[in-house]
Amino acid sequence: SGAPTLAQASLGYLLEDLADEPGSDRRAVLVRWSAARDLSVCAQVFGTGTGDHGEPLPGLLRERWLLAAEDGRLVLHPWLRRLLLWELAADEEMWRDSHARLAAHFRTGRERPAELTPGKDMELEEMYHRLALGETEPVAALLARRFTERGSEDFIRDLDLVTSAPNRLDKAVPPLRLLDSLTTGSDTPAMSPEAVIRRLVVARWIWSDPLSDPGRRLNAVIAGNYDHLAAMRSSGIVPLYDEAVRYRQWRDE
Known part of the structure; x- marks a missing residue:
């Protein structure tokens, strides 16, 4: 089942000027980013959705006040994240792939020295x-x-x-x-x-x-x-x- 109509409308409003440019997969990348608790790992795991032209996704989100800081983490605005998670949940394969890749990222990170991952x-x-x-x-x-x-x-x-x-x-x-x-x-x-x-x-x-x-x-x-x-x-x-x-x-x- 897809996201509720109100959620789709809200998401469209929040992201109306983040429409994908030709050759960009910015929207799909952002949906995957919603799986993460901390956006600092997203560029490493999923890329930035920059496309051939234009500003990287973090900068675009920051300009639109769609990022927040929480406990020293960079996070999506809670309402935006919930809307994107609804969209991600509607695609089981993308949901499973996104969370599996993030889990693998942290599993690999456990092998690094603690000083390279402070506070995590x-x-x-x-x-x-x-x-x-x-x-x-x-x-x-x-x-x-x-x-x-x-x-x-x-x-x-x-x-x-x-x-x-x-x-x-x-x-x-x-x-x-x-x-x-x-x-x-x-x-x-x-x-x-x-x-x-x-x-x-x-x-x-x-x-x-x-x-x-x-x-x-x-x-x-x-x-x-x-x-x-x-x-x-x-x-x-x-x-x-x-x-x-x-x-x-x-x-x-």
């Missing part, structure tokens, strides 16, 4: 794109390992980052049914840390997209799984219980 958690960035591809098990496995190795606040931060990944899940399927379909088939005991973290990953990934959980049905699921994790820890339980309370009291602005 390459493993976490890779998992962000693998989750966008629907690969929930390796994402949950990484977070389960970090849960045992790191403090609770670091775990929550890592979980929030990864589960902000975009999805192309069927918006017509109720969120609890989606959660059930994406967490079945594991041999792990249901109340093990690994299983709880996998449910938490999938629930928050669905929840992070307002169109996938408009009624916030997953708030209670996320809170309950944070309670379970807190009960499994011998120390550092306060941030986990606080997070459970936060989701129980969640109010969309």
Whole structure:
């Protein structure tokens, strides 16, 4: 299914003077760029869509106030990114290729010295794109390992980052049914840390997209799984219980 008509109209308005010149694939490149959490990697992975003439894409976006800075990252304006992601999601092959290339970029980056990638958690960035591809098990496995190795606040931060990944899940399927379909088939005991973290990953990934959980049905699921994790820890339980309370009291602005 394509993007909603209103979204198409909004995207057309935002990009009306970025029409492709002959020989340019600027629009298609920009759609791919929307897959990225940080635009600094986009030129390396996808190119700039310059074409034979004209200004490179980053400059054009900056002139039109369509770029923003967030946590030291260069990002697309959130509304523009959401619109472009709708367009990307309508093309499964392009979606899979874009996120697979970004995941591969960060996987390769893990082999570089840390000083060449300051401030970047390459493993976490890779998992962000693998989750966008629907690969929930390796994402949950990484977070389960970090849960045992790191403090609770670091775990929550890592979980929030990864589960902000975009999805192309069927918006017509109720969120609890989606959660059930994406967490079945594991041999792990249901109340093990690994299983709880996998449910938490999938629930928050669905929840992070307002169109996938408009009624916030997953708030209670996320809170309950944070309670379970807190009960499994011998120390550092306060941030986990606080997070459970936060989701129980969640109010969309």
